[in-house]
Amino acid sequence: MSGLSGTKRTTLRRSREQARTDPASLYDVLRAGYVCHLGVLVDDAPMVVPTVYGFDDEHIYVHGSVASRSLTRPDAVVCVTVTVVDGLVLARSLFEHTVNYRSAMIYGVPRVLQNPGEKLAALRILTEHVTPGQWDYARRPNKRELAATTLLAVSLAEASVKVRSGPPDDADSPDAALGLWAGELPLRYAFDTPVPDPALPAGIEVPPHVAGRHHPA
Amino acid sequence: MSGLSGTKRTTLRRSREQARTDPASLYDVLRAGYVCHLGVLVDDAPMVVPTVYGFDDEHIYVHGSVASRSLTRPDAVVCVTVTVVDGLVLARSLFEHTVNYRSAMIYGVPRVLQNPGEKLAALRILTEHVTPGQWDYARRPNKRELAATTLLAVSLAEASVKVRSGPPDDADSPDAALGLWAGELPLRYAFDTPVPDPALPAGIEVPPHVAGRHHPA
Numbered sequence: 001m002s003g004l005s006g007t008k009r010t011t012l013r014r015s016r017e018q019a020r021t022d023p024a025s026l027y028d029v030l031r032a033g034y035v036c037h038l039g040v041l042v043d044d045a046p047m048v049v050p051t052v053y054g055f056d057d058e059h060i061y062v063h064g065s066v067a068s069r070s071l072t073r074p075d076a077v078v079c080v081t082v083t084v085v086d087g088l089v090l091a092r093s094l095f096e097h098t099v100n101y102r103s104a105m106i107y108g109v110p111r112v113l114q115n116p117g118e119k120l121a122a123l124r125i126l127t128e129h130v131t132p133g134q135w136d137y138a139r140r141p142n143k144r145e146l147a148a149t150t151l152l153a154v155s156l157a158e159a160s161v162k163v164r165s166g167p168p169d170d171a172d173s174p175d176a177a178l179g180l181w182a183g184e185l186p187l188r189y190a191f192d193t194p195v196p197d198p199a200l201p202a203g204i205e206v207p208p209h210v211a212g213r214h215h216p217a
Numbered sequence: 218m219s220g221l222s223g224t225k226r227t228t229l230r231r232s233r234e235q236a237r238t239d240p241a242s243l244y245d246v247l248r249a250g251y252v253c254h255l256g257v258l259v260d261d262a263p264m265v266v267p268t269v270y271g272f273d274d275e276h277i278y279v280h281g282s283v284a285s286r287s288l289t290r291p292d293a294v295v296c297v298t299v300t301v302v303d304g305l306v307l308a309r310s311l312f313e314h315t316v317n318y319r320s321a322m323i324y325g326v327p328r329v330l331q332n333p334g335e336k337l338a339a340l341r342i343l344t345e346h347v348t349p350g351q352w353d354y355a356r357r358p359n360k361r362e363l364a365a366t367t368l369l370a371v372s373l374a375e376a377s378v379k380v381r382s383g384p385p386d387d388a389d390s391p392d393a394a395l396g397l398w399a400g401e402l403p404l405r406y407a408f409d410t411p412v413p414d415p416a417l418p419a420g421i422e423v424p425p426h427v428a429g430r431h432h433p434a
Binding site for chain 2: 092
């Protein structure tokens with residue numbers, strides 16, 4: 001992808017300084033998240049459902065069972081939003097309080113994948129994004145399971161990215177004279193020690209690709 | 218609130234075992250998150266924007282500047298979704314892979330708060346939810362700032378809650394014989410050490426209500 005589009009709905013009207021227009025920024029956000037929020041139209045009202053996703057250069061693939069009931073109109077546009085919250089920004093004034101985050105918003109008409117080979121390829125991308133290593137470790141879907149899996153592909157062509165980072169914006173304001181503490185409270189995400197299924201027989205070790213995701217502090 | 222409603226769109230069709238129908242479950246989810254995903258209708262397409270929120274017994278209050286351009290139709294329903302991801306569920310089969318999460322979905326016609334007293338009360342609720350202690354510590358909004366702040370109130374009357382927790386569901390399936398590891402990879406969120414604004418003069422200590430949110434591992 002050579003550049004993010006600038007259609008009316010993906011051209012940011014507010015906070016222009018936070019907009020990113022390069023595909024690398026989009027991929028960075030998509031790489032950092034696990035769950036997206038998929039917005040679809042149901043009976044003329046928006047419905048926002050959380051679901052896992054994966055992506056390649058051109059598409060985001062979302063697990064779409066929950067949303068499938070909305071896909072009765074073949075031309076219906078959906079909005080896929082991925083948000084990673086990096087911290088809370090505490091300013092001198094409440095008005096300047098904000099959040100450090102990275103967010104991507106993707107608009108497109110989803111394609112419901114039908115071809116088994118194509119579905120398997122998308123499921124592999126999704127699996128390896130959320131749980132890297134599991135595609136080769138766990139049992140892959142059989143025909144029945146694959147048929148029961150709804151996968152949507154949405155083009156990344158119409159997307160916008162917003163990023164906010166760093167300290168609050170009121171260091172140069174009269175509020176600096178208040179002598180209040182200001183700064184960022186970073187939010188950290190980490191995988192904890194894997195919890196084995198209680199039904200697991202003794203002697204089955206946590207495989208390295210799972211154990212390796214836990215980073216002791 | 219005595220009970221969550223069971224309208225068509227908030228009655229869960231899938232995964233019924235994950236549905237919760239008591240208000241306490243709704244409050245639990247709302248208490249656990251900081252950022253919601255607000256779904257609004259813009260030019261007949263759904264738009265999903267992340268934003269901070271607060272709540273009381275009857276309403277969720279969202280910071281609605283980004284969404285305000287969509288609120289041209291006074292009867293437009295919005296969907297507010299709050300999702301907390303608790304971990305990844307690794308099963309023996311990829312088909313049974315899932316996510317442990319808590320999610321609330323709230324539908325309603327938002328009311329844009331106009332009365333300054335009402336706006337201030339909602340902003341206090343929002344501030345104390347996201348950054349407890351800051352309402353009394355930081356400088357509160359003046360008239361101009363309050364006028365420039367858009368706050369939406371959405372009733373909690375039409376809401377659904379979904380919760381998934383625990384091990385994967387294929388311990389009793391033929392896949393158990395595969396001898397594969399299965400379990401949960403818990404995801405932990407924690408506030409890191411507060412990062413002072415580099416512009417801060419020496420000698421201003423991190424106040425206890427901020428420092429207290431960092432829990433060393």
